[in-house]
Amino acid sequence: MKQIRVFFILIVLLLLSFYSANAEEAVKRVVLKNGIVLLLQERHSIPTVVFSIKIKAGSIYEPDELAGLANLTADILTEGTKNRTAKQISEEIDFVGGKIGTSANADYAEASLSILKKDINLGLDLLSDILMNPAFDEKEIERERSQTLAGILNEKDDPGAIASKAFSKILYLKHPYWRPVDGLEDTLPKIKKDDIVNFYKKYYKPNNTIMAVVGDITLEEAVLLIEKHFGKWEKSKVSLPKIPSPVKLTNKNVELIDKDLTQATIHLGHIGISRKNPDFYTLIVMNYILGGGGFSSRLVEDIRDNQGLAYSVHSGFDARLYEGPFKVTMQTKNENANKAINAILKHIEDIRANPVKDNELNDAKSYIVGSFPLRLDTNSKMAGLLSLIEFYDLGLNYFTEYPKKINAVTKEDILKAAKKYLDPKNYLLVVVAKQKEAGIAK
Amino acid sequence: MFLLKKNFIALIIVLITISSQPAFAKKVEEFVLLNGLKIIAMEDHKAPTVTFQVWYKVGARNEATGKTGLSHLLEHLMFKGTTNYGKGEFSKIVAKNGGNENAFTGRDYTAYFEVFASDRIHLSLELESDRMANLLIDEKEFQLERNVVKEERRLRTEDEPTSLVEEELYAIAFKVHPYHSPIIGWMSDIDSITRNDLYSHYKKYYIPNNATIVVVGDFDTSTLIPKLKEYFEKIPKGEAPAKISIKEPEQLGERRVTLHKEAQLPFVFIGYHAPNIGSKDEFALEVISNILSSGKSSRLYQDIVYEKQLALYAGGNYERISADPSLFYFYGGLKPGKTTKELEDALYAEIERLKAEPVSDRELQKAKNQVEASFIFAQDSIFYQAMQIGQIETIGVGYKYLDTYPDNIRRVTKDDIMRVAKAYFTEKNRTVGILIPVKPNGKGQ
Numbered sequence: 001m002k003q004i005r006v007f008f009i010l011i012v013l014l015l016l017s018f019y020s021a022n023a024e025e026a027v028k029r030v031v032l033k034n035g036i037v038l039l040l041q042e043r044h045s046i047p048t049v050v051f052s053i054k055i056k057a058g059s060i061y062e063p064d065e066l067a068g069l070a071n072l073t074a075d076i077l078t079e080g081t082k083n084r085t086a087k088q089i090s091e092e093i094d095f096v097g098g099k100i101g102t103s104a105n106a107d108y109a110e111a112s113l114s115i116l117k118k119d120i121n122l123g124l125d126l127l128s129d130i131l132m133n134p135a136f137d138e139k140e141i142e143r144e145r146s147q148t149l150a151g152i153l154n155e156k157d158d159p160g161a162i163a164s165k166a167f168s169k170i171l172y173l174k175h176p177y178w179r180p181v182d183g184l185e186d187t188l189p190k191i192k193k194d195d196i197v198n199f200y201k202k203y204y205k206p207n208n209t210i211m212a213v214v215g216d217i218t219l220e221e222a223v224l225l226i227e228k229h230f231g232k233w234e235k236s237k238v239s240l241p242k243i244p245s246p247v248k249l250t251n252k253n254v255e256l257i258d259k260d261l262t263q264a265t266i267h268l269g270h271i272g273i274s275r276k277n278p279d280f281y282t283l284i285v286m287n288y289i290l291g292g293g294g295f296s297s298r299l300v301e302d303i304r305d306n307q308g309l310a311y312s313v314h315s316g317f318d319a320r321l322y323e324g325p326f327k328v329t330m331q332t333k334n335e336n337a338n339k340a341i342n343a344i345l346k347h348i349e350d351i352r353a354n355p356v357k358d359n360e361l362n363d364a365k366s367y368i369v370g371s372f373p374l375r376l377d378t379n380s381k382m383a384g385l386l387s388l389i390e391f392y393d394l395g396l397n398y399f400t401e402y403p404k405k406i407n408a409v410t411k412e413d414i415l416k417a418a419k420k421y422l423d424p425k426n427y428l429l430v431v432v433a434k435q436k437e438a439g440i441a442k
Numbered sequence: 443m444f445l446l447k448k449n450f451i452a453l454i455i456v457l458i459t460i461s462s463q464p465a466f467a468k469k470v471e472e473f474v475l476l477n478g479l480k481i482i483a484m485e486d487h488k489a490p491t492v493t494f495q496v497w498y499k500v501g502a503r504n505e506a507t508g509k510t511g512l513s514h515l516l517e518h519l520m521f522k523g524t525t526n527y528g529k530g531e532f533s534k535i536v537a538k539n540g541g542n543e544n545a546f547t548g549r550d551y552t553a554y555f556e557v558f559a560s561d562r563i564h565l566s567l568e569l570e571s572d573r574m575a576n577l578l579i580d581e582k583e584f585q586l587e588r589n590v591v592k593e594e595r596r597l598r599t600e601d602e603p604t605s606l607v608e609e610e611l612y613a614i615a616f617k618v619h620p621y622h623s624p625i626i627g628w629m630s631d632i633d634s635i636t637r638n639d640l641y642s643h644y645k646k647y648y649i650p651n652n653a654t655i656v657v658v659g660d661f662d663t664s665t666l667i668p669k670l671k672e673y674f675e676k677i678p679k680g681e682a683p684a685k686i687s688i689k690e691p692e693q694l695g696e697r698r699v700t701l702h703k704e705a706q707l708p709f710v711f712i713g714y715h716a717p718n719i720g721s722k723d724e725f726a727l728e729v730i731s732n733i734l735s736s737g738k739s740s741r742l743y744q745d746i747v748y749e750k751q752l753a754l755y756a757g758g759n760y761e762r763i764s765a766d767p768s769l770f771y772f773y774g775g776l777k778p779g780k781t782t783k784e785l786e787d788a789l790y791a792e793i794e795r796l797k798a799e800p801v802s803d804r805e806l807q808k809a810k811n812q813v814e815a816s817f818i819f820a821q822d823s824i825f826y827q828a829m830q831i832g833q834i835e836t837i838g839v840g841y842k843y844l845d846t847y848p849d850n851i852r853r854v855t856k857d858d859i860m861r862v863a864k865a866y867f868t869e870k871n872r873t874v875g876i877l878i879p880v881k882p883n884g885k886g887q
Contacts, residue, residue, distance in 0.1 A: 045488035046821045090738035095808045097815020150754040150777045153706045260704045262596045295533035308589035363538040370540015377489045378822045
């Protein structure tokens with residue numbers, strides 16, 4: 001413990017949580033000297049360790065004209081460092097059967113490592129190398145750029161991806177959530193090495209980094225190891241651009257995309273909520289009843305089970321740093337598109353107009369609370385959740401608070417929230433289909 | 443290859459295509475009830491959860507021409523009511539007890555599962571024993587669900603050009619064996635299946651002596667077994683379905699299929715007939731699969747995606763876990779400006795390299811390390827461990843196979859690799875499927 005004090009003053013070390021009656025180890029949270037927030041849960045049943053890292057370096061921080069910059073920066077990290085070529089990195093991690101990866105989404109960049117305990121030094125050597133010493137070699141940038149462009153082209157065969165991109169673009173107007181994380185065909189070629197280096201320098205800082213660790217490791221071990229591998233990563237001031245909240249659409253907006261398909265892919269919705277919204281828990285329960293709840297939601301029961309219109313129909317609030325979308329998605333054969341859209345709207349209207357039934361409310365709560373342990377039952381699920389809890393600042397009492405908040409939701413809360421957060425008048429409808437067969441009115 | 447009733451666990455597909463690495467260091471216990479129902483139980487107390495799975499030995503492999511898709515459609519109807527529980531009640535009961543449930547159909551099996559907090563396992567006993575014996579297939583429900591399955595086919599196959607290529611390829615690689623047909627069934631077959639076809643299929647195959655129950659997780663075996671007997675032993679044994687002995691004849695020359703469809707980029711899919719689990723060559727083929735396509739340092743990624751930049755993605759997969767011999771296949775999605783000929787040639791060059799020169803010591807060791815590491819990582823998930831046991835057991839090898847699997851992989855030599863590459867990756871044993879993109883106006887590229 002002495003060494004820890006020398007290099008890493010433990011600013012905070014507390015917070016126990018017991019989310020089940022089982023003898024699960026408490027989650028510990030420590031802020032290291034260079035600002036890395038470390039969350040750790042010991043699980044010794046198998047000799048592996050999982051790292052889930054989140055860095056506040058998502059695509060919301062890139063400029064419009066360089067859409068795709070955050071993603072390209074994250075992708076290129078594994079493609080060579082000052083000490084290793086891309087091939088050496090993959091060769092070293094593959095040789096021990098481990099996995100290492102980086103990616104970005106709108107809110108954050110991610111890095112992950114899964115490794116056998118015996119190889120943890122190698123794993124952290126690689127992980128720290130890619131995060132601290134990326135080479136940003138021109139040739140690698142070109143290669144990664146052409147991969148990303150080919151990926152964008154390939155997605156044009158995926159009706160779900162087409163609908164999703166069109167939906168965000170129209171819904172978010174000038175808010176950065178309009179941009180696809182992988183960028184655009186006309187912005188990717190404009191990204192220069194300097195842009196990547198500057199983006200990296202601005203955001204990839206230890207004090208902008210969350211590290212969740214789950215597995216066969218103690219806090220002391222983890223701190224020593226992280227100190228060894230990340231100790232030289234220097235903290236410096238990070239200023240995250242302030243982004244105004246997105247502006248809601250008014251009226252009904254319809255976007256029809258014609259493609260030679262047998263099915264219509266339907267995305268219908270509007271702007272939803274941020275993760276910090278206190279009504280989040282009420283909306284989880286409401287949405288479960290409407291269209292989030294596996295086999296048991298109203299949308300599935302009506303559209304799939306009673307009308308046989310679709311294989312899958314789903315609704316959800318994508319709660320993010322800023323107000324993410326609320327969306328209902330489904331596919332049905334072209335000719336049934338109008339019927340399906342009307343059914344979706346009817347259910348949105350209904351849940352805004354009438355209180356949910358007692359049994360619906362009770363069933364929803366008991367699923368959401370009862371299935372909570374299933375969301376934590378592997379090391380990677382737990383590590384992913386811990387890093388999210390820290391990123392969205394939900395507090396380590398999350399494990400005890402979550403069931404309490406869900407159980408406290410009433411029918412009145414749901415009705416109020418449905419009225420406030422669902423809007424069957426001002427919404428966006430995107431349909432990718434053979435439009436001649438679908439015949440949707442603008 | 444299998445289809446899920448619902449689409450929320452895409453993960454399983456990934457797990458199964460990376461194929462089964464052996465799962466357990468823990469004690470597995472096996473019981474057979476008087477009616478022939480086999481039970482395999484493995485306690486794992488690391489989390490307060492349990493998975494209960496019922497595996498029936500029936501899948502697309504058991505279907506006749508004109509009635510393909512029968513097993514998959516029946517899987518859907520298994521949620522539509524029994525003499526004791528109405529339509530949708532199964533799912534409602536599981537959900538309100540905090541459980542997840544689903545089902546999937548493969549070529550060789552149909553499986554049903556629940557995952558619960560450990561104190562809810564009695565629900566699986568009640569509900570799964572009920573639908574093993576008391577399924578009702580209501581005509582109206584059947585008609586509705588057939589439409590749902592047709593939507594599923596449109597979603598996964600009709601509007602998905604690479605899936606269509608795969609479907610076409612299996613259809614010409616297998617002329618005689620039922621692996622010829624897709625699991626979801628041909629569209630016109632889905633249309634021609636009747637309620638009575640489904641009911642006969644159910645009666646014939648959903649019998650205790652044609653099923654295996656796999657339970658993994660936080661439970662006590664000595665308490666569970668008497669309960670399992672109580673719920674399942676009363677279900678009468680049925681007449682064992684006749685064994686399928688269809689053999690695909692040796693392929694005597696390359697077969698090719700092209701598909702013209704609206705798409706952005708061409709796609710290449712190449713299959714070689716290969717032996718299945720139980721063959722002396724399976725371990726060497728599995729090691730080859732790792733060397734070719736496990737991780738970014740693998741040969742196909744390094745050569746085709748990274749160096750030559752011919753493809754957006756490329757890989758290979760050995761369908762080892764299969765009741766009858768299936769395929770070892772290769773695939774790649776082209777990058778703009780590259781031709782399918784270039785990609786085919788690059789894939790063949792990698793295959794020829796396996797035959798011509800021994801793999802390096804390090805590559806061989808890397809493949810073995812990867813297999814062993816997956817062995818350990820797999821133990822993180824009770825669901826995945828139960829899946830492995832269920833699959834291996836259902837295709838007829840027996841779960842004990844998994845115990846010796848790591849040693850068998852360790853024994854693979856460089857010579858084995860060259861020998862099996864020469865034996866199976868031959869031109870005459872090859873079937874090639876090519877997607878040729880058609881522009882939206884109907885003109886070819």
